[in-house]
Amino acid sequence: MNKKHRTSLKDLAKELGVSIATVSRALRNSPEIGKDMQDKVKALAVKLNYRPNPFARSLRREAPKMIGVIVPNLVTHYYAAVLDGIEDEARKAGYSIISANSHEDCITEARITDNFINLHVEGIIACLAQNTTDYKHFNEVADIGIPLVFFGRTCMTDRFSTVTANGDEAAQQATQHLIDTGSRRIAFIGGPNHLDMVKRRKHGYLEALRDNNIPIERELVFCNKIDYDVALSACTEMLTRENRPDAILAFNDIITFAAFNAIKKQHLRIPDDVALIGFTDDVHAEYVTPRMSAIADQSHLLGETACRLLLKNIEGDKNVYKEIVPQKLIIRETSAKTMKT
Structure with missing residues (x-):
């Protein structure tokens, strides 16, 4: 038997032809959303059996606060070291990390992003999958108001803070x-x-x-x-x-x-x-x-820097930052034809 699809905020928004941000605010009785729209959203939520993730609700009530991290290939040393830097910086500020591997696939990356939205993470740090050319899932994150920082492989640098190497x-x-x-x-x-x-x-x-x-x-x-x-x-x-x-x-x-x-x-x-x-x-x-x-x-410094920028955004800083963490050229034995050892 196929597993039944869990209705998400995205599903409700698509059905009503509004943004995910509107749906989220309507369900929270935000004064920014009119009563008619609130009633429509709530009625559809009941009809489609929308249920907020209980794990996400518990995270909002209790520590630790969560940051979602998306990497293309978690088994490589580079991404592991970046993640380690993010965790070290997040821990100092009282946050914990949920990491997910896109396996260099845009569809997987979009699904992870949607999962993070439903988990109500405080912010997201991401490195693009190599085949990502459509960025609408990241635009949804911004529309909802979830802070997002890119590292390494980036996009929409006018909208999101980035940390890259030189x-x-x-x-x-x-x-x-x-x-x-x-x-x-x-x-x-x-x-x-x-x-x-x-x-x-x-x-x-x-x-x-x-x-x-x-x-x-x-x-x-x-x-x-x-x-x-x-x-x-x-x-x-x-x-x-x-x-x-x-x-x-x-x-x-x-x-x-x-x-x-x-x-x-x-x-x-x-x-x-x-x-x-x-x-x-x-x-x-x-x-x-x-x-x-x-x-x-x-890599570790790059992760720390990305997390620091995200924490600034979470705390209300709306500026878009572009940080560069320099790389180091280390000369050994594979490159110098005229430098025999």
Whole structure:
């Protein structure tokens, strides 16, 4: 037997052709909503057997107050470290965290957002799934009045506060290092082009090539799905060309280790044949052979910063903030052709 759908605020709003915010206020007898509309909302709520989540009601009556966090891939060190920073900052202010994994899927992300709305969280911190191009579920959050802060991958920066890294500067610095140490045909393996994070990192890479009068070759720029197998296939195809790249700048940890393994499988030497720098966490980069040159996020600090901005919003600050947490280029053994150890 199929499980019956629980009527949500969103369902009531859709049926009546009004916003979720209007429905929520009507059910709370807000003076902002006229009596006729209040009666319509309440009558429909009875008809559709709408029942507020009892867990949410208990949260509103008792501590702890809750913040919802949406991440694309909870098992990676980056998102785990960001979440740890959010939790540390939230705990100081008397809040607890509910985290959910979108699995890089927009539909799942929208469902999580709806669940958080129904749970009456005090605020939401989110990083976009890689295939999210429709932001209406986040607009609903704002319409209801729930504070929302984006980190990493962001959208609608005129409406929501954001915390990002200086990916453009870091990518430019890393590409310049590859050039300075002997690389000339440098490939960039990225994620979907619509993501602001991809745009920033690719921009920095291209700027470094322009600054050094190195021609930009389209066949050395691959931006597609953030997926290990996709990146492995792309890197392998590049490395088996007659005029293969002599260096790779990789967008994130998944793509970095796909590139690392592709180079190894082709029996090429790192960095002598192909140098490699990845945007990846410093923990894993330290424990491969050769040790990985990495552009490392200050993930914990990024999480703390995102939570601080959210708490400001929760406390009534309506300003939209744009915070940048700088990344660190850490040079090890995979990048410097002319710096033998």
